[in-house]
Amino acid sequence: MKKYALAVALALTATAANAADLLKPAAAPSAPAPIVEVEKNPFAGAYIGVHAGYSQLTDEDSFNGWSGGGQVGYSQLTDEDSFNGWSGGGQVGFNTALGNGFIAGIELDGSLSGANFKAADDEYAIKIGNDWLVSARGRIGYVIGGVMPYATAGVAWAKFSGRETDLVLDETSSLNDTVRLWVIGGGVDYAIPSTNLVAGVGVLHYFEDGIDNGLTTVRASLSVKLN
Numbered sequence: 001m002k003k004y005a006l007a008v009a010l011a012l013t014a015t016a017a018n019a020a021d022l023l024k025p026a027a028a029p030s031a032p033a034p035i036v037e038v039e040k041n042p043f044a045g046a047y048i049g050v051h052a053g054y055s056q057l058t059d060e061d062s063f064n065g066w067s068g069g070g071q072v073g074y075s076q077l078t079d080e081d082s083f084n085g086w087s088g089g090g091q092v093g094f095n096t097a098l099g100n101g102f103i104a105g106i107e108l109d110g111s112l113s114g115a116n117f118k119a120a121d122d123e124y125a126i127k128i129g130n131d132w133l134v135s136a137r138g139r140i141g142y143v144i145g146g147v148m149p150y151a152t153a154g155v156a157w158a159k160f161s162g163r164e165t166d167l168v169l170d171e172t173s174s175l176n177d178t179v180r181l182w183v184i185g186g187g188v189d190y191a192i193p194s195t196n197l198v199a200g201v202g203v204l205h206y207f208e209d210g211i212d213n214g215l216t217t218v219r220a221s222l223s224v225k226l227n
Helices: 002-023
Strands: 045-057 084-099 102-113 116-120 124-142 147-166 171-191 197-207 215-225
Touching (some): 045 102, 084 124, 124 197
Antiparallel strands (some): 084 102, 102 124
16 A cells, blocks of 8 residues: 555656646747858959050150161151050959958950051151050959059050151151060059949050150950959
8 A cells, every 4th residue: 555655656746747847938949140241342253344545655755666667766756746546455354352451363455556656857757556555464452342442563565567758768668566565553443333343444554664654545444243
């Protein structure tokens, strides 16, 4: 009888404990880990685009020796017209984010040019034009919101052609040369919101020996980001 009473008591105790557990409020579910969105740099990645600009020779004497014949330079000519004209072409490049807002990249570009010069005096008549320009440049920039000012430098090649006429001897020779140049410059790019387009304005200065002389191009560009 005592064993039976003890068994009943133990059963009642276990039932009461289980009932108490059922009456306890359920533990609140743990909050999910917050999702951290990494802000995408608007300028990082590959791009391709077009540009148009205007070129001006910054020093007339700097053209001496650029052409392949006659060695006739602007200093020999009395005409004051400048070597200038429009240009346009395309570019392709890639930028990578370095952190802390800095961007590094490389850009390849090519332009057809209408920049030219015509002049004559009592002895000579000359016409020289810049046919095309290509360059390979490194770029370093700093992102401020959707704007990126940048500096650029690299190497370029330019094709010049034309003709020179000796009015005294009535002889004409052709001027035709492809020249390796250095190029430096800078500009500002702007990432157009809610698009994959980047608009920009910039200045490129092409020179052979002295940085003070050369061909300076001011241009505007529009590029499409590919990723």
